[in-house]
Amino acid sequence: MFTVYYANQLENQKDLLVNIIRNDPNPNPFEQETILVQSTGMAQWLQMQLSSDLGVAAHFQFPYPTTFLWQQYRLLFPELPKENSFDLHSMLWRLMRLIPQYLDNQCFAPLKHYLNGADQLKLYQLCTKIADLFDQYLVYRPEWLIEWEKGNLNTVKDIILNKPSFKKKEENDIFAIIEWQSFLWVKLIDEIKSETSEILFNTSHRAYLQQRYFDKLDNLSAEEKLKLPKRIFIFGISSLPNSYFLLLHKLSQYCHIHLFFTNPSQYYWGNNQEAKLIEKLALKQQLSSSDLADLYQHQGNKLLSAWGKQGKEFLNLLLEADIQSVDFYTDYPNSHLLLNQIKSAILNFEQKSQFSLDKSDKSIQIHSCHSKMREIEVLHNQLLNLFEADPDLSPKDIIVMSPDIDSYAPYIEAVFSRYTKRDEYNRNDSRFIPFSLSDQKISYIDPIIKSFFTLLSLKENRFIAEDILDLLNVKAIQNKYLITNEQYMTLRQWIRNAGIRSGLNMQSFDWLNYNSWQNGLDRLLLGSSLKEEHNSWQNTLAFNESYGLSAEIAGKLAKFIDDLTAWFTFIQKAQTADNWQRKLTEIIALFYQEDEENLDIILTLNNAVENIIQHISNVNFTEEIEIGVIQQLMEAELNEQRSNLNFLSGKVNFCTLLPMRAIPFKVVCLLGMNEGEFPRQQNPNPFDLMQYAPIIGDRARRDDDRYLFLEALLSAQSIFYVSYLGQSLTDNNAKLPSLLVSQLMDYINQNLIENHIQPINHPMTVFSQKYYQADYISYDQEWLEIKQKYHQSKPFLTAIHQQQTLSEIDMTDLIHYIQDPLKYFFHHQLGVKFENYDESIDETEIFSLSHLERYQLLDEIVNLHSDEVDHFFKNETLKGKLPINAFGVMAELELKKAVSMLQEVLKNYQIEQNNIIEIEAEIDIISDKVKLVGNIEGLFGQDFIQWRVGKLRDKDLIHCWIYYLVMIVSDIPFSTFKFYYLEDSEVKSITFTPISKANAALLLDIYIQDYLASFHTLKWAITKHICRYIQDYTAETSPAYYCQTATELIQSPYLDRVFAQTADLNWEAIHQRTFNWFAPMIQHFIEEEE
Structure with a gap:
């Protein structure tokens, strides 16, 4: 007997199921009750409900339909293997063996052109697609395969040609696809036949197996009848392939099958057509307006028309079958809520309704956000508001679904983990919402799995330092190599400073790679016993930081790299399946320390290795396999094991929007309902013949998603919440939601008596x-x-009240203040520093020196004797600090040339002793005397000489100017005052024209007064591009506007912070101070070429 229970609410179906089990218990207590489901989530929910209603729910099994039906086949055909010879994995590896054998066959020309001598990975990817397609044919088009086996290629061709949607120009292409697919399928059949008996083949082949099963059911022995289940429940399934339904219908002659179908409408809607299909029909048949109006009159509910195709097809399949039916439709409570008004309109198949919307009605919510992060932040706030409004609402009553939960997971963790049960003061934090994340790919959430994928991809890896350090940062790997967190940070610093960037050894590339791991490790290990100043040993320069007791840490890193090198060497060649199983098992044990925390993950890795090798061995595939194929096999195997243990754990459930997971919740939230992203796009397989001849029952991703949206709406008991990216993050322009969201809003607004619904723009x-x-x-x-x-x-520029008065000023502090008064104020008065510490490690080889690298090298070379320069460059090469190959030679020549010109100018001074003059100059200010103290370096006899191996900066000019003024005020005798610098490979210098002692003292007085005032309030001036600022200003220009415009060219985090804190700036005062400080300097400044 086959009974279908139609109901509009899943809870009612569950009650029916419970009553059947309670009132008609299984007479055999040792026989399991079988409930077919299509998702793990539905199985978990149903098991919890049965436990609650029955008191205990033991001896239930919840198989998927495919698994259950294969079990039934094996009950009557015990000779069948546990794994079908025509399962996806078996066909895949048989195709891997078959396709290369027949590539020269004429009909295989498209495949040969696609592969084009490519590596094994591309062949594997092609075989995966074909195997999946053949698997779909076995389920949805088994009759095609039987025709191919008979040699009837034209049968399938005729079916496609007779379809109204067929395009004549596609005929040759379609027949070419039929030719190679039929040929390949026959060869696949021949191979399987050669390895199995005829009986086993006929029972393995699903196209034959179903008919053999039907025949067997018609001739069951008494013993075989006892093997069949007494009854079967089918719950929460909204669609089944025709072949599956036919088999279950046949099985119902011997056992009672109870199918619970969630029917959105209590009236027949099987001939309901979507509006756009009606329009196409009217256009094609040239219907009159009255006929078109009549079609629209019978259209029924628009939401069912737009979203219900999948359910409609299955409903028609049920209604056409000879089965009993039980209706159990109930009205929705709280009919004043907009959500339930919509559900009632669907239930009653209303074409036109009259909805009311109260201002307090929040049952339908549509939220527009700028980013995924904002979606989660808004959701968190909205949930808190719901909890506040409804004390009976709990986290377990809420489900949040997204088409791609992996992309939202980091934001969910960041926002919902922000709050804990108790805050920092040990107070209850009402903003804490317990949550659980399900359906994530295991590689996204477990660092061991992620690192294992990295190990598998090493063949194509350039051994980039950051990638290798990411591996070493995995706790299980650190523990295996006895590396502590502190030692890891030390190693990271060493790797950066030792110049390690990429490449396993020095011969990894087409040049001697001194940025390789080999050279870097040799330096670290040599550094344990030698210092850099001891010169190189066997073309290796010691690394000072690893000297002495640090040798143990370097040894641990060397062991890790040695193991990686051995693995890297192994995967360069293809290996047999047995070799891969042995080596992969060894690698897992080699790199990962097993402990209580990761025991399950290590077991998962080993099981995945065993599973993929078992699939290969089952079909006796003995050819060698490349690492790229093994990598994709492992990724597919492991990522199938999504995390679903946390689903329905009493918290807010975050999970993927999956078919047949329409479990009732008080609050149902959908994230990521964006245009073009939902319904999800499905890239059609170009050689899938089913797309040219679709039939009722075929699966389509977009139809699935439409029905998913409908199921989500119907499963929401109180609130249906939708969010999408409706505003651009860059320009704030509006973005459209998913078509389904637009259809929902249009439907609501068309049926509302007054008011209207629109998205909330956050x-x-x-x-x-x-x-x-x-x-x-x-x-x-x-x-x-x-x-x-x-x-x-208080305002940001409020004066700081300090009682402190200074009688002595350090000249260095004064110079730093004049060079950058904003930076000085933040550092010394506010204790704030905005320093940019870049700890990243470069990954590319050096082709040219950066400005900083060039300056650092020149700064060292300029102080060397001529006979030391070549030795210096050799050491820098061994350190990996110079560009590679000819680029390094050119860089060395350019540096030598540049520094030789500067050395020529300085040759008379570099051999003399640099005198350091101690300064104690008393400067008169308004009411007191202030002593300026410090040291002046750069006096060579009567000549003041300083230099820089780079361009002249504003700070260099200021530095020299203050020195110049102090030396004049302090009566320090000098005949020459020069500052040399390099610009465009030329030596230039600056000096200043004479200034009187009185004027010098007056200028220092201005600087010192502003310096002292800066202890109380911000006193600043323009200190970048000073020459241009002073020289370009004209009297006709507004000082305030000129000054404010000039700051736009200045890049300073301190200036940015000032602008962020206040707009109340006295631009005229800043402009005047700039001229007070620097106009005299520019007036006396002279630039010369040497």
């Missing part, structure tokens, strides 16, 4: 001013506290 940031208004919801109280403190706080 601000781009969580601290937006809009969140302080009543129309927006935010529980981020920290931002409110900051805003309140902001209103209570």
